[in-house]
Amino acid sequence: MTSxxxxxxxxxxxxxxxxxxxxxxxxxxxxxxxxxxxxxxxEKGARLKALCEERLKAAQLRVDQIVVGSDGKAARAEPAGFD
Incomplete structure (x- = not known):
């Protein structure tokens, strides 16, 4: 059932x-x-802006934790340098 x-x-x-x-x-x-x-x-735009910023920050934290080695596997955690 969809709404x-x-x-x-x-x-x-x-x-x-x-x-x-x-x-x-x-x-x-x-x-x-x-x-x-x-x-x-x-007001809705302000809420949406905050939500977008929150989602981007969470994505950045996830990317910061992953560095892929030459074998294609995650090698070590390292900042992604988005700042």
Whole structure:
């Protein structure tokens, strides 16, 4: 049984959250949203931005832990250097 109800923000993948955030930015930049809707959109955008940053940080930590050796196997933990 599937539902068309929107997922809570925390259940979104990075890609879904980023797509929604891009849509919100476009809507806000258009200047067509009424004030109350703009405020609601801004609040949701702030939550989505934080979620994206959290997901990126978690991904960076995972990458930081993996360094592949010449044999194709994980050799040792080393920072990935994304900073």
């Amino acid at each position: 068309d109800a929107p997922k809570p923000d925390t259940d979104l993948s990075f890609e879904e959250a980023l797509s929604q955030l891009e849509s919100i930015v476009s809507r806000l930049e258009s200047g067509q949203a009424p004030l109350e809707e703009s405020i609601t959109l801004y």
